[in-house]
Amino acid sequence: MLFRQLPGAVWATDRxxxxxxxxxxxxxxxxxxxxxxxxxxxxxxxxxxxxxxxxAHLAALAGESRSFEHHFRNRWYRLFVEPMKDDGGNxxxxxxxxxxxxGQHETQERLERSEHRLAQAQCVAHIGSFxxxxxxxxxxxxDELERIYGLAPGDFDGTHEAFIKHVxxxxxxxxxxxxxxxxxxxxxxxxxxxxxxxxxxxxxxRSRGDVFRSEDGKARMVGCSWDVTELRDAMNNLQxxxxxxxxxxxxxxxxxxxxxxKDGVTAYNEKFLQLWGIPCEVAREHDGERMRSxxxxxxxxxxxxxxxxxxxxxxxxxxxxxxxxxxxxxVFERDSRPQRLGExxxxxxxxxRDITEREMLxxxxxxxxxxxxxxGTLEIKSALTGVAHLAVPFIGDxxxxxxxxxxxxxxxxxxxxxxxxxxSPGLDEAVMAGNSLIYSAGLHSCLAVPLITKEGIAGAIxxxxxxxxxxxxxxxxxxxxxxxxxxxxxxxxxxxxEAREAVKxxxxxxxIAAHEIRGPLTSIHMAVQGLQSGKAPESATEKMLEIIERxxxxxxxxxxxxxxxxxxxxxxxxxxxxxxxxxxxxREAAIGFxxxxxxxxxxxxxxxxxxxxxxxxxxxxxxxTTNLLSNAIKFGGGKPIVVTVIERDGRTTLEVQDHGIGIxxxxxxxxxxxxxxxxxxxxxxxxxxGLFIAQTIVENLGGTIRxxxxxxxxxxxxxxxxxxxx
Amino acid sequence: xNKEHNNHSTVLVVDDDTDIREVMKILLEADGYHVDVAVDCxxxxxxxxxxxxxxxxxxxxxxxxxDGEQFLRKxxxxxxxxxxxxxxxxxxxxxxxxxxxxxxxxxxKPVEFHDLxxxxxxxxx
Numbered sequence: 001m002l003f004r005q006l007p008g009a010v011w012a013t014d015r016x017x018x019x020x021x022x023x024x025x026x027x028x029x030x031x032x033x034x035x036x037x038x039x040x041x042x043x044x045x046x047x048x049x050x051x052x053x054x055x056a057h058l059a060a061l062a063g064e065s066r067s068f069e070h071h072f073r074n075r076w077y078r079l080f081v082e083p084m085k086d087d088g089g090n091x092x093x094x095x096x097x098x099x100x101x102x103g104q105h106e107t108q109e110r111l112e113r114s115e116h117r118l119a120q121a122q123c124v125a126h127i128g129s130f131x132x133x134x135x136x137x138x139x140x141x142x143d144e145l146e147r148i149y150g151l152a153p154g155d156f157d158g159t160h161e162a163f164i165k166h167v168x169x170x171x172x173x174x175x176x177x178x179x180x181x182x183x184x185x186x187x188x189x190x191x192x193x194x195x196x197x198x199x200x201x202x203x204x205x206r207s208r209g210d211v212f213r214s215e216d217g218k219a220r221m222v223g224c225s226w227d228v229t230e231l232r233d234a235m236n237n238l239q240x241x242x243x244x245x246x247x248x249x250x251x252x253x254x255x256x257x258x259x260x261x262k263d264g265v266t267a268y269n270e271k272f273l274q275l276w277g278i279p280c281e282v283a284r285e286h287d288g289e290r291m292r293s294x295x296x297x298x299x300x301x302x303x304x305x306x307x308x309x310x311x312x313x314x315x316x317x318x319x320x321x322x323x324x325x326x327x328x329x330x331v332f333e334r335d336s337r338p339q340r341l342g343e344x345x346x347x348x349x350x351x352x353r354d355i356t357e358r359e360m361l362x363x364x365x366x367x368x369x370x371x372x373x374x375x376g377t378l379e380i381k382s383a384l385t386g387v388a389h390l391a392v393p394f395i396g397d398x399x400x401x402x403x404x405x406x407x408x409x410x411x412x413x414x415x416x417x418x419x420x421x422x423x424s425p426g427l428d429e430a431v432m433a434g435n436s437l438i439y440s441a442g443l444h445s446c447l448a449v450p451l452i453t454k455e456g457i458a459g460a461i462x463x464x465x466x467x468x469x470x471x472x473x474x475x476x477x478x479x480x481x482x483x484x485x486x487x488x489x490x491x492x493x494x495x496x497x498e499a500r501e502a503v504k505x506x507x508x509x510x511x512i513a514a515h516e517i518r519g520p521l522t523s524i525h526m527a528v529q530g531l532q533s534g535k536a537p538e539s540a541t542e543k544m545l546e547i548i549e550r551x552x553x554x555x556x557x558x559x560x561x562x563x564x565x566x567x568x569x570x571x572x573x574x575x576x577x578x579x580x581x582x583x584x585x586x587r588e589a590a591i592g593f594x595x596x597x598x599x600x601x602x603x604x605x606x607x608x609x610x611x612x613x614x615x616x617x618x619x620x621x622x623x624x625t626t627n628l629l630s631n632a633i634k635f636g637g638g639k640p641i642v643v644t645v646i647e648r649d650g651r652t653t654l655e656v657q658d659h660g661i662g663i664x665x666x667x668x669x670x671x672x673x674x675x676x677x678x679x680x681x682x683x684x685x686x687x688x689x690g691l692f693i694a695q696t697i698v699e700n701l702g703g704t705i706r707x708x709x710x711x712x713x714x715x716x717x718x719x720x721x722x723x724x725x726x
Numbered sequence: 727x728n729k730e731h732n733n734h735s736t737v738l739v740v741d742d743d744t745d746i747r748e749v750m751k752i753l754l755e756a757d758g759y760h761v762d763v764a765v766d767c768x769x770x771x772x773x774x775x776x777x778x779x780x781x782x783x784x785x786x787x788x789x790x791x792x793d794g795e796q797f798l799r800k801x802x803x804x805x806x807x808x809x810x811x812x813x814x815x816x817x818x819x820x821x822x823x824x825x826x827x828x829x830x831x832x833x834x835k836p837v838e839f840h841d842l843x844x845x846x847x848x849x850x851x
Contacts, residue, residue, distance in 0.1 A: 518816030518835035529839035
């Protein structure tokens with residue numbers, strides 16, 4: 001019964017192959033079911049592939065044992081057919097046995113399929129495997145691994161030394177070290193190294209594996225290797241590209257920031273952090289919002305920045321270019337454009353450039369251009385006042401302009417903001433001496449520049465800085481540039497004024513000259529015509545002749561003045577020194593004016609002290625005295641005229657004092673200049689040469705002439721002469 | 727004295743030049759006029775304000791204290807404007823000024839004696 005359940009069969013035959021015994025499930029599976037008495041031929045019947053079974057039986061009859069696998073009816077069997085011998089060793093039949101090995105066979109097949117698939121996978125993935133029995137030094141490589149090394153399958157020599165032979169000489173030490181470490185430490189390992197293939201080509205391989213140890217301590221290394229040459233090249237290229245990008249990012253003068261669309265920072269450069277004062281540790285977090293907080297707190301108009309950001313969020317395709325002003329005074333130019341990956345926008349690139357200096361230069365140029373335009377007028381006072389307004393707050397929170405155009409220093413303009421309070425800068429002596437100056441006055445930083453013209457210091461401009469601001473060289477440069485322009489304008493205005501005054505003086509001179517000639521000519525004309533026509537009464541004849549003589553002298557004086565002016569201007573005024581008594585000259589001149597003086601209503605007193613005798617030019621001093629007396633009578637208002645001549649210590653002083661209309665203070669300064677007059681041309685005649693000629697003569701004699709006067713109270717002219725020339 | 731006119735018109739001569747005043751006074755009086763003189767326009771104005779009513783004024787434009795222009799604008803107004811004024815000036819632009827100020831006539835210095843008499847006669851008849 002037990003044999004009947006046998007997954008196979010056991011049988012015996014005689015020499016005719018007639019079954020003498022058969023038992024097992026396999027016997028039942030034959031068709032018809034095999035039974036003793038049937039021949040093997042019958043039992044096999046129409047079974048497919050029966051031939052090897054028959055041959056095995058026939059071989060057994062010939063004395064040969066056979067064992068083989070056979071496939072019946074979808075199952076695998078291992079069949080044993082052996083000769084059955086009698087005691088004499090003669091073959092009397094066959095003994096057979098068949099075992100169902102279908103399960104074992106399928107396992108084998110699956111293993112083979114698996115190995116095949118692994119090989120295929122290795123082939124496709126270019127991954128080779130290896131196994132190294134360390135103690136036996138037997139190394140087994142998969143076909144793919146041999147292919148990776150450029151070997152034909154089976155060409156690898158199968159030892160550690162054979163493997164090392166393929167490793168690039170430069171990497172041998174390192175590779176041996178890695179293997180040593182892996183064996184010593186056990187467990188997983190990974191290593192990258194170069195090999196030289198059979199064809200000479202250098203490839204980079206990566207190996208990854210495990211070290212196993214058996215109970216008796218024997219080590220086995222199992223792992224995979226694959227070619228990472230392309231990957232390594234790609235990695236190297238990527239690294240190169242990245243380093244190039246990083247170098248480019250850092251090399252640019254602009255601050256750069258690349259952000260994704262979700263507030264993440266993709267990349268930035270040091271310059272960007274520097275410009276916005278963002279700490280490196282903050283930047284390393286790549287947190288867009290945190291970095292933005294640093295930016296916003298520095299901006300003068302953070303709300304505008306946020307509005308632009310919002311707009312760009314809605315329109316990521318836009319490019320922008322803006323100017324940002326920072327609270328600390330810097331100015332940035334900020335550009336942005338979308339970052340695209342193919343057609344897709346994946347972020348935005350921001351570039352920031354510090355244009356403070358450029359902006360400052362531009363603003364300075366514009367400021368100076370505006371100032372130049374303002375100064376392009378001959379109304380210099382209003383122009384300088386305009387400049388003071390223009391300079392606040394560009395150069396400072398206050399600007400003072402001191403202008404000495406009228407001779408005396410005076411503050412022409414002072415413009416200031418509330419930040420300066422009641423502070424008003426003074427005028428430093430160093431500036432008056434022509435030096436630019438930066439100085440501190442209390443809490444204020446001040447900057448003063450002189451207006452230097454050819455005529456000297458025409459004034460100064462002083463700036464007061466905004467609180468906390470300290471003036472430096474750049475401020476000094478722009479202030480000096482402004483001062484140069486202002487000084488030039490002052491100079492131009494002066495030249496124009498002088499030219500205009502010269503033209504006016506010439507016109508006035510001609511007018512007055514005509515008047516001065518026509519007056520005496522009229523008197524002479526009418527007197528002569530009156531006498532000639534006999535219309536003048538006889539009693540008046542003498543008077544008429546006196547008039548003619550007097551007017552003749554007047555004309556002669558006029559001509560003398562013109563001649564003297566010509567001599568002075570051409571440098572041909574020659575004085576002939578001789579011993580002269582100034583008291584006598586004064587008295588003679590007074591006699592000449594007696595008539596005029598009498599008619600003017602003024603009295604004339606002459607006092608002499610000492611001996612006023614010196615080495616002088618008689619004619620010249622006579623001119624001086626005549627001019628001073630003439631003025632005193634003309635402007636004396638009919639009041640007493642006092643003349644004193646005092647000789648003391650080798651010097652002689654002539655003083656002519658009247659109590660007439662006096663001279664306005666603003667006129668005193670120019671009284672001795674040619675064609676100048678102390679009175680309006682509308683009211684008084686005279687060429688305006690008398691005092692100029694008097695001064696020239698006196699100074700040529702080594703003396704001085706000066707005047708004291710008060711409007712409405714009279715004037716005193718004082719001539720001081722050395723008695724002898726030193 | 728040769729008096730061609732006996733209308734006894736009064737002529738006020740205003741000039742700061744003493745000799746001109748004197749020679750004109752002599753010659754006009756010799757011609758029968760009554761001649762009053764003033765050293766400048768200020769004095770002339772004072773005379774008129776004190777009631778003097780000359781038949782003719784001969785005026786130099788350039789005189790101390792008050793000039794001829796001021797006199798004509800401030801004094802020679804209203805009923806006084808009927809008094810003819812002859813401007814006598816050495817100024818080049820005197821004629822233009824005279825027209826502008828409404829003077830009756832302008833004599834440019836140096837003045838010919840005959841011209842003076844002719845004009846004075848014309849404005850005193």
